[in-house]
Each structure stands twice: as C-alpha cells, then as structure tokens.
Amino acid sequence: MLVSKNLIASSERRLTFDPEELSEQLDHRKPINNESTERVKIRLAVAESQGLNTLERIIACNDLMPVNYLEKGMDAARAVGRIHKRDSQSGNLLDYATGFLISPRLLLTNHHVFASSDEAQLSEVEFNYQQNKDGTWMGSEFFALQPDTFFFADEELDFAVVAVAQTARQSGKPLAGCGWLTLDPQIGKVSPGEYLTIIQHPSGGDKQIALRENQLLKIDTHTLWYRTDTAPGSSGSPVFNDVWQVVALHHSGVPEKDANGNYITLDGKPSERPINESKIKWIANEGIRVSRIVASLQAAYGNHSLVRGIFETNSSNLSSPVHINSQLQESPMSLDVTALTGNQLTYGRGTQIERNEARPVTNYSDRKGYDPNFLGSNGKRVPLPELTDKMKRDCAINRMAGRGMDEYLLPYHHFSIVMNKVRKMAFYTAVNLDGTKIDRSIGRDDNWIADPRIGENEQTNNSLYKNNDLDRGHLVRRLDPVWGSVAEAANSDTFHYTNCSPQHKDFNQNEVTWLGLENYILDNARAEKFRVSVFTGSVFRNDDREHRRVKLPRQFWKVLVMVKEGNLSATGYLLSQEELIQNFPKEAFSDDRRVRTYQVPIQEIEDLTGLSFGLSEFDPMESSESTSRIIPISSYEAIRL
Template sequence: MSVISYQDFPRLNKSLVDRQEQNSLKRYIDRRSEREHIASKLSTQSPLEVDTSYRVAIRKTLINPRDGLSMKRIIGESDLFPISYLEAGLKAGKSVCRIEIRDSIGRVLGHGTGFLVAPSLLLTNHHVLDSASVARSSLAQFNCEVDLNLMPRQIKSFRFVPERLFITDVKLDFTLVALETDSADGTKLSEFGFLPLYMESGKALLGEYVSSIQHPSGAPKVVAIRENRITDIFDDFINYTTDTMPGSSGSPVFNDEWVTIALHHTGVPDPDDSTKYIANEGIRISSIMECITLLRPTLHEEQQVLLDSLFASSGLPYIERSQMIIGNLAIDWYERSTGYNTAFLGNHYAVPLPELRSDLKQDIALLKNGTTVLDYTHFSIVMSKSRRLAYYTAVNINGQQLINIQRPKKWYFDPRIDRKYQCGPELYDNNDIDRGHLVRRLDPIWGKLAKKANEDTFHFTNCSPQHKNFNQLTWLDLENYILKNAETFDLKVTVFTGPVFRTDDMLYRGVKIPAEFWKIAVMVKEDGNMSATAYLQTQKNLIRDLDFAFGSYKTYQVAVSNIEILTGLDFGDLRNHDPLRSITEVADDTESAIVNVINTPSDIRI
C-alpha cells in the first residue's frame, strides 16, 4: 500500500513528501501504546463501548432512524444493508473527481483526487494543489469512471478559480479552492452535487469500518467499501487500513452513512521496508472545518460569503430542523464582545465575577487563547470541562433599554473553546429535555447591541438540560418581578445563574443532568443599599427516569452562602448584602438548606 509517489508528483519537493511521511510515522510510533490499548479493548468490546460517550452520541445523530440494522453494523453483529446504501454511495461518488495537475504550459505532472464540499468549492490535499498558480493551470475532471459495460464515460472538466477562493494549510495538508460553475461544453457543476462537511467530532468511532472513493494512479474512479477499520483517532488525525494507491491523495473517507469523516492524505511508511506502508492517515474533517472557521475573518467579504455555502450545510443530518438548526458564527463575531461589566450597577457598587474553589479551577474549560471567561454581549460564562456545562453565567440587565426582538432560529457552538466541552444536539434531540437558557434570552437584549445579544444567548454554552415542564415554568419569572417591582438604581440588575453539580446526578446520553439550578439577583435599592437575593429550584422529581413524568416544582429563596456551599463558588462581599444573611446554619443538601418557599412573587424578600 502506498499513498504518495514521487513519480506521480514530479513537481513536488521531495523533502516535503518525506517530511509528511516521517511525521505520520512519528505520530504512529508515539501512539503505539494507545493504539495497542485500543486494539485490546476492541477485541472484546464494540466501538460503542470503546469510544467516548460524547463521540458515540454524535455518531448516533448521523444514523437515519429508519435504518434498523445500523447499530448492529457498527458493533459488528451484522453486515446487512438496505439496498439504498449502494444508491447513496453512487450519489456520494458523483461529487468525487480526478484532479489533473498541470504546469503553466499544459503538461500533465500527475494526478490526485478531490471532492466538492459546497456548490462551487472543492477540497483536496495541500500536496496536490499547493499554490494558487498550480490550481489555476490544473483541472477537476468529473465523471472519470466506467459504465456497466466497463466503457469510459464522457469526462467533464472544470477549471479552478483560485482568485475567488484559495485556502491551503501545510500542517493539516488540505486545500479548499473555488471551481468554475460551468465547463467548456456547458455542463453545470451543480449536476455533481457536493458532500456536506459536519463540524462535529464523533462522526466515526474507533474500530468502525470505513470506505473511500478515489482515483488511484489517476485511473477511473474506484471504491474501497468497508475493507478495513479505524485503528486510532487522535488530535487532527485518524489511522485506518483502507487500501489506497498513488493518486488517492485527496479522497474522502466515509462512515457507513456516507458521511465524510476524513481527508485521506498520506501513508505511514514501514520503518523496516521503505517499499511498504503499515497504515493510512487522514485529516479529520472536524479539524479542517475548525481551521477554516478561524481563517474566515482574514478573508475578503466576497470570500466570506462564498464560505457561507460551506457552513450552511454543516448541521447534523437527522436533527429535527423545526427544533434545532445549527448555525456557525465566524471568530470575528466575538472580537468586540466585552461581556459582563463588573461596574454596571455604578462605580461604588462593583460586583466582580465569582471565584471557583481551588480544587475546581483545574476543571475550567479554557479558551483557545488560554483565558477562562467566555465574553458575549452583556453577559459572560465560565464552562466546566468534566460536565460540559456552564459553572455559572453573569448578565447585566438594563430595564430601561430592553428591546423586543424576534427569537433566533439557530443554535451555535462557540469556536473559542473545544467542541468536546459543549453539549449539543446529541443531548437534546428527540426527548423531553429543553435547551434551558441560563442567561434568559430577554435579559441582555438592550441598547445598541440588542440584536447581537439576542443571537449570543443561543450558544450551547448558555444552555443547560432542563425538563420541558421545568423550563417552561422556571424561576416564577423572578427577573420580571424584580425589574417591575423593585425600586432600583436606573432599573439595573446583575444576575448570576448556574446549575448545582452533584456526583450523583442522573447520567443521560453521557451527560450528568443537574437536578438543581440557582440564581442570584443583585440590585441597588432606593435607599442606596445593595441587595443580593439567592434562589434555588429543583427538577428532581421530573428526571427520575427517561419518561419524565410531570410533577410539581418548587422555588426557594436561600442565603447566598447556601449557593456558595452547594456550588464551590465564592461571591465575596455579596453575602453581606443578602437579606437572609442572618441565617447561619447551612446544610449540605437542598431540603435542609431551604429558607423561604416562594409560591408567589410576593414571597420574595429583597
């Protein structure tokens, strides 16, 4: 098995090809113990048992619910497919093309493989098209295959248009480039469809079978169907053993749903025999999509619009669109987000963000720039790595400037932190769990940035799993009551919200579901004194089992110190402005920590 041939790519710098192969070998050797551990587990367990719960949950969202045998195929109990599987493969294959690499005077230098990922965008390897000038001279040749009589079909050639878009990355060995929409004979590029790229990590599992459609050595299109299995998934790469040949570089690697999981790019050379390869290596699609997302702000507006066609189809395929549409926001969306304002209530009433207990700080999900706080418009969030939910949110509410804006239709992952620390549709799809806003949508929607704040509240970082009956009645509209009835300084309020994390929280779809939620509202009263009131609410009786039988709920006003004990958060001086601060006996469970049961808003003590 070989992947890159110097003879196929005479224009390539030999040292570049050597470096690619040697890097893949180093990665392979470095992960020998991990790979052996994976192989040992797969010898007795299924991919669903070996891989992480997050990846398993994502993988399940890719399965058509009408395919009753899909799970048995994944765990290796069945090789039966609906006949439509072959039709789906043919459809996927239409988007795969042979790339004829030419120099500036038209000489053919070699071949590779590429595939459409948007109506006019093609993905291949950097080492296939390493510059705009090479792309400009080369061709994408579709329909390069044989028919039922083993006769060649008529090839349809399209020119690359790197002037419209050309993105390449050496480390991830990919190139994304624009194509002309019409060939010289008038054929529409749209006839060949495209393969949507999903940003989520978890589209295939350790030990799962994969397929590939390719043009080996520039020959007519072939397919390797479920020949071999994924042996390792790590960082930006996967290893697998599907047969490939020179010219296969740039081909898509598929799972059983014909979802593209990787971009094939090189082989792992056998250190004992330079003529052989011991594995293949592909670039994970989630890593490529993340790289493109981060590059988007550096592009011209026309190029960003062109990229939107790539992101438009990046939502998981079997999520109810009426319930959840996954959108994508470029990294520059967040650049001017100042987040929560500690001096919002006035210069003499500073309310800093809470501090986490020392043993919890290591569990904070860091941003990719190394910081700990996700700043949005008028609010901020700190995330937990282990729970994949927010430790707390902090929002500034200006009652005098609130604006009524239509509810957004999309939910967003935040690209500033790793996707694995965010619970997405794999948790909320097809059940009675709501995406409960921690920062209520209406709260930060004020002032000139109201529209941006509206979108910001629809990040998965800002939601926590709540039973629908809990979410629809939650908090007795505490914020509304406070804004309407309390005589505050400029009608301004600061609100902290979050879940109570307990070790015995119910595990559902790989996520521990918090049974309790807390809220602290801070304001300045008419007499100039600050007031900090704390509340606790439970959904314990709603989440005892997956049937989620309806039950009553209660809201409690508790001391701020109660919340500190339950959460490991330190709110500093706020506890001294709590009307219930005289309560000194604090227990370690919810029931004995109850101070004041809230049945109507008039029960609130401010």
C-alpha cells in the first residue's frame, strides 16, 4: 500500500534508539541474555514447551533448523491472503494489502487498511496467489469479506478484524481449506536478537517470504521493533518466530531519509512523492504485539461467538500455531505437488499440460497492451469499448494488475483482452496492427497456455477441444501483433486460451469467412501501409448450445478502425457459425455447411453485445444512402471501407 505519512511519523516518534547500533550489540550476545531475569524464566518455559530443539537454539545459539521447518512454513502460508481493497460505492480496486486468518471465519489486517466496516464492504481476500515449486501458478480462490457479520478495528493498535465468507466466490470451495493461524496471548514467544520471518504480498504481488532475515531489536509495550537487510514487511502481514507462532502484525516502520526529508528508495534514490512501502529503504520495522491484539479483541468482543473461536483454538492447543483441518488435506487448496504421469505433465492438482504445450509465462510486467493512440491523438484516438455494469460484474479480475491499471484488462504485446469469466471467453480483444512491420517469417507453434493472471476456471482449456471438430479459433489473429522488437513474444502471446474461442473447423479454416476476412484486412493494410486497430469478440446468448459445460457462441464480430484520407474510418462485421454447430456435437453434418459473413453497422454490434464503441460517426454504413442495413459479403469487393 501507499505509505501513510502520519503512520510513519507516529513510528518515528516511538523510535528512541539507533537500530544499527542496537543490532551490533545484540550480535555479540545470546538472545536469552538480552532479557530481564523475569522474562528469561518466561522465555525458557515457553521454549521448553515448544520442544528441545527450540530450547537448544535459544540457549546454545544453534541456527540449524529441522527440515520440517519449511513444510510447517508452507502450512502457515496457506492462511495468508492478498486483500483487494475496493471502493465501497463503485467496487473499483483501490489498493492491495496482506491479511491472514486467525480463526475459521476471521481475518486480521491493519486499521490503516480498513478503518471502518464500510471500507471493507465490497473488498475480498485472495488465497493461494503464489507459484508452485516448478514456477507454475496455483489456482487462487477469492472470498468476499463480510463486515456486516463481524468487524472490529482498533486505531491505536492499528489492527482490524473482519469476517470472511465461508465459501469461495467462484468455486464454492470451503474457507476452512486455508486453515488459520492461532494467536497465543502468552508473552515470551521471542527474545531480542532472535530472527523473525514475514509472509506477505509485497506491492500486491504474489506471496513471498522474508525468511529469518528480520532481527528482533526491541520489545516495547505494544510493539516489536525489527530490522532487515532484505525485503520489508507489507501492511497486514504476520510476523513469525522460529516455530511459526505469530508474534506480531506488521504495520509500519521508520524509513531512511535524506537531508531534505525525502524517503530513500531501495536503489538509493530520494523520492519526493508517496511511494509503495515495498519500495522504501527502512531502517527499522514495527509490528503490533499479538498479546496486545488479543487483549483488545477480548475486551471488546470476548463473548462474540466468532471471537470465542480465536481463544478456544489457543486454549486447546497452544503448541500447534498453525491449524489445518485434517479432513481437508486433500482439498484442491492444499499444497500442490508436481508429478510425471504417462504422456502428460501434471502441474499441481487438476491442471494437465500436454507435452507439446508451452510452460506458462510468469512475468507479464513488460506487456503494454493495446494503445488507444496508435492511430493518432485527439480526433484519431480510439479508446477501448465501454462495458455495462452487468458486464463488469462478470469480468475476470487481473490478479497481477499494478496500481493505476484497469483491473479488468489483460495486456499482452500490442493487444489487450477483457474476459467474461462466466462464459470463459473474451468480452472483446483489442489489437494494434502495423501493416508495414509485420514479420511473416515467424511461424506458429500451437503451444496454447493458460493465463495465470486470472483463475483457471475463468478460461477454457484443452479439454474443450479434444476429440471433436472444434478449433481453438484465434480472436486476435496470430499475425496481427507480430511486429516490432517484440514480434516473437507477441506471436507466443496470441496462444493464450484467453485469446481463443471455440469455432467449428470449417468455420475457422474457411478462406471466405473468419480467416478470409482477416487475410483481406491484413493484406490490404500491408499493401497500403495502413495502421489498423481491430476489436473482436463473441456474441453471447442465453440459448447458446452447451458443450462440455461451455456454451458455444454462434456469432462473432469484428470492428475495424483505420485512418482513411486523414480521418477515422470504422467498419463492423458479423460472422456466423450457427448452421455448423446446430447439431453439435453429433458426428454427422449436412453437406450444406454454409458460413455467413455480413458487414453491419457498428450500432448493430453494440446492440448485440452491450459494448459501446463510440465509433458510429465514422462508420460508412451509417452515412450510406442505401436502405440495406446488412450487406452479405459474398466477395470482398462488397465491403464498404
């Protein structure tokens, strides 16, 4: 999240020591010798209850950890999620933060994330937004926050607790599959000089860990002070000791500043503007002590049924800081493993990637997407089509969208896609085509992959296309974005399942229809050195025929925009495969396998799809004196450009 100057100023006032100097002093003493006599007794008693290895580590300063330390850490990580903070009125994404489950229904984060129940009203938490050991993405799950069920925030201690829905928004998987982290109110769980671990979603990114890199410097009345030479904590992250007990809720810190009072970034440069907390060089971090959080919760809502779940968990089994429901160990939300089976590689649970399919892309940060100013600025600017409110509710969310980005948009090289998560296909695609630079030497490889930025259940996969006459029909044509310095990568980008729609093979491969129209557009754009922006999508109807749980669209549309004689020219096309799929998936088709292509007013496409292009004034079909509103395209000469 963006750094709150007031929050930092408050931490600066509480920092009454030199972190570097204190760290050097602690390095020369055993952690147990940094405690008062009374706290030494408490710390040793707690360590003994945690096992001989913990006691030895504290007394003898033995840094060796048992190998199951990492496995326990993976269990703890399951309860940590990425918060999508949304505007309580519009539902638009405002920021990301971290939070973690502390009971079967309650999530803990910072007060500066949610200061009131209204702020949490339309927000949600996403679990499993992380990579598997082979670099593929786990299938994350979204759970709605339910502040009307429970909400409590303490401004002084900077924490907030909010109820979470019991089942995932899309899949219906149980929240219990994530487990939860118990809050032990007992003091003595850690001593100055010991090292802490933070599991977090820095800058809203995938789940990461700062492993035993945060040295505990000082224990104050309400807070712990710790410093790190690597990644700082993120707002709302759990801070763990060496047995994976939560000892603090990370909330703020003191940044390094220059002589002018500007924050110093990790690369050593000053920043005059507010920046994300993960970009700042911190000299000390501050977390709220768990014992203080528990005391505040108990005083305010100790008799509430959901809050009692926190204390009951603690009293029943304090030696087990991570609670995982053993009956749910085989849940799809449990830790994935990689296995080699037959002729397929299985990545995680339920996702199979054939040998001839590509490994998923993991970094999309260099994808700039569709450029509205590609044809020119001012009167030649072509923005993306507008969605209705109903369509926005059905949009898949880009889980990797950065600050200021449209969360519905999936940018690729030279094109962008907005996905309909219900139909598992694109509401629309938008591509910039430069006919003077297209690299036709780059061949196709047919290596189709899922886009990890949205859920696997929000896009199709190869199971839809096996053993039938359906093709993966490109929406953004493969060659359209294949130009410039990123041509090869753009070619690969077109082979995402987000960019395909189920099309009958006779439709997709027919030279006078889908590919035929694209070839005509592409060839003429190249010959006349046109720059073209192309929008493509499906017409979704409630009565579309369903095949393998996916409704097959009967019609597709294109809107083509170019500059002609100094002005924009926009044309619309409607293509139908209705006669090809009317009996699908039966093997027998009639000999009359007609595919129809029409040029239609863009307004007609808007009426069919609900999209708004704002291009009708540039459509020759609108200005034509002809009474015909639909032109069958039997030859390309019939097209009005």
